[in-house]
Amino acid sequence: MTPEEIQQIFFVECEESLAAAETGLAACRAGTQDSDTVNAVFRAIHSIKGGAGAFGYGALQAYTHTFETLLSDVREGLVAIAPDLIDLLLRALDTLADHVTAARECAEAPDDAGLIGEMEAAMAANAGSAPKATPEPDPEPAIDSGAGDDFGLDLDALLDDLTADFVPSPTPARWPVHLRMRAGAMRNGSEPLLMLRDIAALGGECTHCDVSQVPPLDSFNPSEGYLGWTYALPAETPEDAVRDIFDFIGDDCALAIGEDEDIPAFEPGETPVPVAASAAAVVPAAGPVPAEENQAVFATSTAAVPPAGAVPASPAAGQSIRIDLFKLDRLIDLVGELVIAQAMLVQRLEGVGISATDELSLLETLTRDIQESAMSIRAQPISSVFSRVPRILRDLAASTGKHVRLEVIGETTELDKTVIERLGEPLTHLIRNAVDHGIESAEQRIAAGKSPEGTLTLSAEHRSGRILIAIGDDGAGINRERVLAKAIEKGIISPEAQLTAEEIDNLIFAPGFSTAQVVSNVSGRGVGMDVVRQNVKELGGRITIDSIEGKGTTFTLTLPLTLAISDGMIVDVGDQTLVVPLAHVVESLRPAEADVQGLGSSRAMLNVRGRFIPVISLRDALGTVQGATAAAEGVLIVVDTESAGQAALLVDNICDQRQFVIKSLATNFRAVEGVAGATILGDGRVALIVDVDGLVACALPAQERQAA
Incomplete structure (x- = not known):
């Protein structure tokens, strides 16, 4: 994978992290201020910071560091969550989004001095209100024990008595963390040094560095993880805070925690999980996945993501793959052509007297399944x-x-x-x-x-x-x-x-x-x-x-729901074949004479189980020269619309019900009122798709629409 592809993945993950952070802060504003919500925001900002350092975006990294530090204080309870603080964090997040945009577009970084000052002031105000450590008393002047002779006092003995019960404070309790960067860490753009600095910022002290696996210079491979470290962390440091540091790097760092653990073993010749040249296997970040201009995300499983440092025995489930949206669009187009080809095959066979067989039914089922699967890939919340x-x-x-x-x-x-x-x-x-x-x-x-x-x-x-x-x-x-x-x-x-x-x-x-x-x-x-x-x-x-x-x-x-493929009813109106989208169709019927009654000089009303709805002739609405003019001459299709309720469309007859591929009429010809688009039928003819809402709205006077 090229550096440019890795960089593109970083920016996509930045968008995901920004969305997750905004969701968390919105929850905080709404009153959900538990540790899980705050930790989710912290992890999102930390992920952006780690990637910014790896790719050398200094301004982004510096700004995110201040942001992350403030969130760390919030997470540890040093800074109270208040409405003013949430407003500050939201404004800081907006500027962080501007930073990410500037880095992506190689533009000048936004002016963040004011917000950095506000964040530092929020931390400083907390520091000023924190309990101050009791100052150590000034050392007493040295006392010459010999002076005690003038008063008959043995000062040495007195000091021994005063300090007899004194016990020196033990060394503060600490717990160990052992880690080793794997080969994939450097290949994927991570910077181990930044993570070691983050451990040090938590109070960690390096107690051992394993250099035993460093080879001679002539066989040294810069991408291997030869070094291992042991850090001692203060007892009060939560384990989650350490694991959060390595969320961004995932399994490219082996992590072991506890006295009984050792530095993870060196594994030479490690290689990252192979991916296609145009895709990258990545673990999805928390939060909603935004619609990106160039890429789409496929969820391949809903299994949980393994914890940081865990080494799965098999390929990890719950992963995603990013591909070019052009390739996905091409897949949808091909599925559309498959739908048309399947319809042509059925119509051609029926034309020569061969009725639908089990094989044709299976083909139709498989075609529909492929179409629904392809469309579900494109579906996003x-x-x-x-x-x-x-x-x-x-x-x-x-x-x-x-x-x-x-x-x-x-x-x-x-x-x-x-x-x-x-x-x-x-x-x-x-x-x-x-x-x-x-x-x-x-x-x-x-x-x-x-x-x-x-x-x-x-x-x-x-x-x-x-x-x-x-x-x-x-x-x-x-x-x-x-x-x-x-x-x-x-x-x-x-x-x-x-x-x-x-x-x-x-x-x-x-x-x-x-x-x-x-x-x-x-x-x-x-x-x-x-x-x-x-x-x-x-x-x-x-x-x-x-x-x-x-x-x-x-x-x-x-x-x-989609702009590509839908279901429709194929109807004839005079010498024209039209498609009525099935989503609007309630029922179809051939009315009895008594079911249709006149209203005024030019309107007919259909009695549908005691409720009268207007009858609209598709021949008149679309301006065709032939076709049924009275309800008794054709078929009525009862449709549901948003603005005018139900109406009955008069057509000559209903030919079929099939899936159709929507082609934009405005793009290929020009917009036509009452027409939503066009499609290619199984016999190769072009049929217009009826815009049911628009056609009914145009055909009925406003008074009738209001009554409906």
């Missing part, structure tokens, strides 16, 4: 996006003066990596909008009978093959009168326009629209919400608004 929100809220608190409490629901919900990567920007816009426009100032909230601290709720859940992400606040809600007046002022709508509450809410998505009275670095320039809607549409999703004046606003993003 949305926590990798949600974990960035606390920092956004801290930045907004500094710029707006509004303090917001974050509530997160469903952060383990998984969706496609590509969706996660493209979700960050719209989510950031919505959060900034909620804090700046939605949540009132502390004074306004108190006057309205609310808590001075606002609440922002993030939630994610799977529903009907899609993912729903909600961003809600408990602010003032949308001021519809103000929105309407601003839209008329900007010429977005005419003064005579009569709009429903839903239509007024959607005006905030108009390009250039903003109700901010002052342009700031947070908002006011009229860009953001239109970008949010465009980004969500490009992901094949929709965004809806639910706002109650004085209570708050919730934005709901409805997104596909």
Whole structure:
């Protein structure tokens, strides 16, 4: 493995450590301040420090050393965990993230002098309040024992009596640590000297260095671990503190603790576990795994990671492998082509009169299993996006003066990596909008009978093959009168326009629209919400608004779980073949005449078990020239939508139900309203994929959508 590849792994692990540290500090702020939480933060920062020293990032290492020292004092109970300290640690973590970015991009390190000073002041304040050691008394002047003769005193005898019961203090108790660096330590970029210094910082004293295995100069190999050491640690030093030092290096250091142990034996010719040229086997760090631009992480087992210093008898379970995301994308593309080829084979055989055989059924099952396995590799928890929100809220608190409490629901919900990567920007816009426009100032909230601290709720859940992400606040809600007046002022709508509450809410998505009275670095320039809607549409999703004046606003993003492969119902409409995503389909039926009733001059309603839902003709909605015009002439597919409830789509007939590979229409042609994309059928024809939410929203008047 090249140094550049090792370095790239270091930066990926830095991101993991930063995420783990932020999770731990967020837990501390929420009240979970036990030793396990503090130790997790300490280990994360320590891992970054070890790698920074190994790669020669001096500024990063120096800053992290101060950070780690403060955390060490917190861990040992020397510095009390208080709200001010947690705020300092969070700000220090933000600057550490900037340091990592600067090191990755070979840019100038951020100005950290102020934060280093604050951290040192926090430690110094603690030192100043710590009990001071009793100063030793000044030595008494020497007494000439001969002077005692004038008073009849035998001073020598008196001193003997005074010291008769005195017992010298024993040597402070200590316990030994034996260690030897293995060959892989240097090959993987570790720096043993830094770890020895960390042991010394814990009060360890080197009592023995084993040099017996050092060979003659002509056979010396710099990558071997010839030297071994024994250190004596103070009795009060916890064993975990020593093991934490070697978390970063793992099994590349042999460690033995206790009086009955010896320095681990020298093992010549050790080699690291072989890995592929484009991958590296690594032990996953604690905390969520973020979505990286260039790499993906595969979990190969859930078994526990062996403790530091342990030598497994077989390859360690619970490891991960990092590969280029390009290779993973290529795998997904090939799986998509396999799905198409399998559909073509089935259709070709059926075309010549051969029905589905056991072998074809097995092939279909295996194809689906391969597709689901490939997609599960790309699936990642949305926590990798949600974990960035606390920092956004801290930045907004500094710029707006509004303090917001974050509530997160469903952060383990998984969706496609590509969706996660493209979700960050719209989510950031919505959060900034909620804090700046939605949540009132502390004074306004108190006057309205609310808590001075606002609440922002993030939630994610799977529903009907899609993912729903909600961003809600408990602010003032949308001021519809103000929105309407601003839209008329900007010429977005005419003064005579009569709009429903839903239509007024959607005006905030108009390009250039903003109700901010002052342009700031947070908002006011009229860009953001239109970008949010465009980004969500490009992901094949929709965004809806639910706002109650004085209570708050919730934005709901409805997104596909994946952008690659899905299940659909193949239907005919005139001379066109279309695909209706199965995630929206509730049922299909051929209605009786009495089940369909007219509403006005142009609307038909379907009676579904006593509930009437609107009938929408796909022929009319998509502008095809042929196809069924009445419900009795075709088949009705009952679909579920987010904004308009249920509706019935009128098609000529249903041909099949199959998996389909989604091809972006906007990328290969242009965006078409009511169409989510395209796919290749088994016979080689191209079929359009119906955007059910968008099509129903366009086909129904706003009044009917509200009634639904």
